[in-house]
Amino acid sequence: MQRCGPYHLVNVFTNKRIKVAPMKYRSPISTEQITESTRRSFLTTSASGIGAIAVGDLLYRDGLLQSAQSASGERQQSDLINPLTPRQPHFSAHSKACIFIFMAGAPSQIDLFDPKPVLNERHGQPLPESMLKNIRFAFIKKENALLQGSPYQFRRHGECGMELSELLPHLGGVADDLLLVRSLHTEQFNHHPGQLMMQCGRSTFGLPSMGSWLTYGLGSESQNLPGYVVLTSGRGSSGGATLWQSGYLSSSYSGVPFRNQGEPVLNLMTPGGIPDKLQRQGLDVLRAINQRQYDQVHDPDIAARIASYELAFRMQTAAPELINLTGETKATQEAYGLNRPEPEGIGGRGKQNNTYQSFARNCLLARRMVERGVRFINIIYASWDHHSNIPEELPYNTGCVDQPIAALIKDLKQRGLLDSTMVVWGSEFGRTPLGENRSGNRSVGTGRDHHPHAFSMLMAGGGLQRGKTYGATDEIGWNIIEKPVHVNDLHATILNQFGLDHLKLTYRFQGRDFRLTDVGGHVIPEWIS
């Protein structure tokens, strides 16, 4: 605690000195706040003086220029102006953007990523009782459950020889750019809690999602688009909007759903009958009156509001330009499979309207967003919840996603963006090596139940290892036998690639410093290139 004698304050308007008695108690106001507010106050007074310079713009640009601010530093005042001001990470890093492709419903790793010859040999046999002890299932009746091998062939791909299912031929083509993780595990085995866990690091409600944390930590590079965008194809996910809400963080950090056709963002279009020039003139009037108000009451919130309206106006141009794909070459459009027809005769729970085209568009849009500085793009595709009918529905889904994702990875690489963009394929959990027998009959079916104990994920770019397979499960794919990765570890490593220390990226809420990794999380050095 500091002590000092009497001192003087200077009234800025009268230039009179005011004598102030020494204070005895700790200041509730930090030095940083004082510096920041002084700067703000300086701008305030000078802006009123200059008059001609629009204070909104001044402050807004000012907000954007504060890139020296650190991710965990004092942010309150500048948040008033632009909460998405780009911020320096804790340490320098590769990744600038993340495309998180969330395969909601849980695809079968047994049929896609984790070949199990022994399981195939034991197809139709019961699982030893010792393994079933203390295991909970959603639907499987333990007594009669039988092992279910995969009917799909696995092949080695690329120089690295990564083994992938025949259902993923295109991804096989980029195997040398992939990091395949076969040893993920989670605690949740119901969809919504599991999806919250994967998106927010814990299965409870009211928490920010990964995208919220990244934009909170790093702000956004885009001046015309939201920092965190959500793109969906297929049917709705179990978690719905709870998967991209910002929880206790400001709604500035929540995901903005983009539709890939029509009006890309809700309320983006000026109402019919109002031409752009009237919209612009209207905003000019609004700005002038708000500016007058600002000059009278000096509230920085007003400057922030002026800035928000300007950004909104820019978004009105930028977002339609973003979703207009006519500038993309035919080759690109074809590579992503933009015009693929829906396959005939198969479909299932993932299908909704033109799902194939919609997913392909979303992948291409994701690349365009990365180019425009969007920080986090969440592509959600549901549903992979194959409790039955794997032979039809799994190929439908893989047929939908395999080509566009592979094209996305190639495209990013070709444009030199893959190193700074992390692409993740993931789901809330995996599926059982046991066949689903909801009826309780002792027979092998066509579905698989939820499996939180071991599942797989694919990652690419963002400074991660390439052509690497990490972790292993036992011979039937039931338990992890090598290098287990908890969801919190995954998140810690993702943040690390963005230069963020998951232990330091915190937010104080209800007395607790919350973080994406809850109370766990270890960065996995072996993933980092």
Added chain:
Amino acid sequence: MNRTALIVFLCCSCIHSFCIAGAEKNQRSTQQVSFSRDIQPLLAKHCLICHGPNKAEGGLRLDVPEKSTAKLDSGERAIIPGHPERSELLRRVSTADESEQMPPDDTSLTKSEVKLLRQWIQDGAPYEKHWSYRPVNAPVPPEVKQESWIRNPIDRFVLAGLEKMQLTPSPEAARPTLIKRLYYDLIGLPPSPDEVDAFLNNSRPDAYERLVDHLLKSEHFGERWGRHWLDQARYADSDGYEKDNPRPEAWRYRDWVIEAINNDMPFDQFTIEQLAGDLLPEATTTQKLATAFHRQTLTNSEGGTDPEEFRVEATFDRAETTAAVWMGLTMTCARCHSHKYDQISHREYFQFYSFFNNSSEAKLSIPQSETAMEQYHQAKQTYESNLEQLQVRFSVKLAELQTVLKDQDIINRSIQKKTENGSQQADRAGSGSLKQTAAPENVIQALLVNAAKRSGKQKTIIQDYLISLDPEAAALSKELIELKKSRPQPPLVDIQVMAKEDRETRILNRGDFLQPGEPVQSDVLAVILQSHPLPQRSREKPADRLDLARWLVDPNHPLTPRVKVNHVWDHLFGRGLVSTVNDFGVRGEIPTHPLLLDWLAWSFSHDMRGSRKQLIKQIVLSATYRQSSRVRPEIAVIDPENKLLSRQNRFRVEAEIIRDLCLAVSGLLSEKVGGPSVFPPLPSGVTELSYNNNFKWRTSQGESRYRRGMYTFFKRTSPYPTLMSFDCPDSNTTRLKRENSNTPIQALVTLNNAVFLEAAQAMAKRVLNEKQGTDAERLAYALRLSLTRQSEKEEVTHFLQLLNTAREYYQAHPQDADQLVKQHPVPTVDGAELAAWITTLRMVLNLDEFLVRS
């Protein structure tokens, strides 16, 4: 600000330190270290995770005084009171030797923190209870110099703080600002120009107070403050989780809240009914309905879930919500392990949890509506009198038949007939005489039984037989059966509430429902229990929810009244006296005005007897509340967050209120209070994002399109986007304070969303209909509707230019005009003219001043 002045400011600000708490307690002239203010947060931040209730590394615990001074594993003592130089703690936090330095990570203590510790040990290392756990006393409002500013005791506490800093309060806000502020704060709606005029022209000294009283009596008061409470109650219209099924009757609890607040139900009763209404002696239906507070938790009906897992999850939420809402404590950490800094152990968590574990969700039948119930009672009366008449007629007829057809006669006749025909069949042929009939065997058997000994079934058989013989009786019987079928049913609906259910509570290891540990009994937190015991109704049984509720609202509870008045303060100033409104624990902020907080808490729980309206009235009558909100740059430098309250604050109004304001000034707003949730227009494609598209948004028609925002159907996995864009809580957990963000997405909503466009259309219609005169006069009227105050000439000029450009444009583009005006046409006004007004007024509805409580 010139550069020199700025530097002077900075220097002064940096070298001095002040605390408003100190300003209030100016008798404390010498430098003192306060354990709860200075030391406890420091220990919590740096030490207690390893040297606290969970771990006691090296044998050291710094949370308990006896242990902090005891001999450690190393033989040293961490603290030797009065001897900082011999205390190991001080040596280890100040050493430069990295192998010895504490804390071991890179978050070492700052010099001033070390200094505080040294001073504290020097003073004898006194431990004291955290400020918020100490009893509330009634402080005496301090003396001030500027007596003339004082309107009520609140102002004394605030002014004393300002005078300590040699600052003066802000002048009172202009009268139009005051009325707008009161309307926004108390009812969440703008005043009409007539109401503004009445207030401006009222020269009575108590005009302001009368306005306050008027607003406190408004039905909309219950809506405004009810919504604040619903945030805390995590109210929603659906189950949550994957299936997220609708809860079509959930609004009945919302109505309960609005009504209770409108009736100014004292806070103790308000609490008791919601936490334990079902346990009250002879609990009424309404009291049971109130317990739906804790049935706002989520329900997971996803396939393959274990119901116990989610019952436990909901029970966690009930316990944690109760602690947060009433005591401002966050218990969540202690679900899995003893709290690392607040004094809540893992065991205590489950003792508290036990109050709620002894209850279950239960069905309660309540009347669908009062009207329906009245109609039912009327119909029932009619029915009963009809029934009685018919029954009399029937009985008479039956008696008549019985006199004609004596039992024995039937038997005799039947036997005779049987012998004649050799048949058992009844002979109805040529039924000239009833007595000719032969009865079936079962009738005869019944008749052979002594009349007094016949069973009910036998009686029915005989009666049916008699009726069958007489067409008139048969007709009456049929009529009777038909009438009974039309018996009116009571118009009841089932809603979900809480009810008692005995259940053993066990500590759940790591909060996992599959790992039950030792059993515990219900109890409250020891740290508060010490000074504020829990009275139990029964010595034999553990305390229940009713005991808990009564304990929480006992006037001597240290936390509840402080937390409660702080909520109210937060809503009226945009910032609580304790800024962490959801955290009164050791990591929370200390109050800016601790004595004022206590004075309000004491008055609220004693003098005001928990009256929400009296508390609000007291606050809004103060000179502190009435100050102008203009930011004073010279003070903002030293007090950017306005902790000193040298002015009022400006803040954007909440999500629901933004829409309410627009609907109100456009004249579209439905002022209907209460009732089922509504479905205002929604852009297509929004609800498709919820699971399986299992939800269709059937847009309401007529008045229901324009109900206040708080009545919008809230689906947890697909909430109304406009609400969410403006920081409406997701209602999955309790929310004690909303964020107040400012985003471009919000600008897009108020600029382009169909609901807001429609408000502009209706406002154009209103302005053109209500105000005759020049464009400028009409624009001034529109500005007055939205801003309350008289507009300035320059403001009108800006809008006039826009209006003229728009007019020109629409005259040249009639199709665009048609598109804009078709929803709310004005027959007397030409399309281009109307479109120009819509385009212009749309911007009025976006003015910062309109959307901000200033």
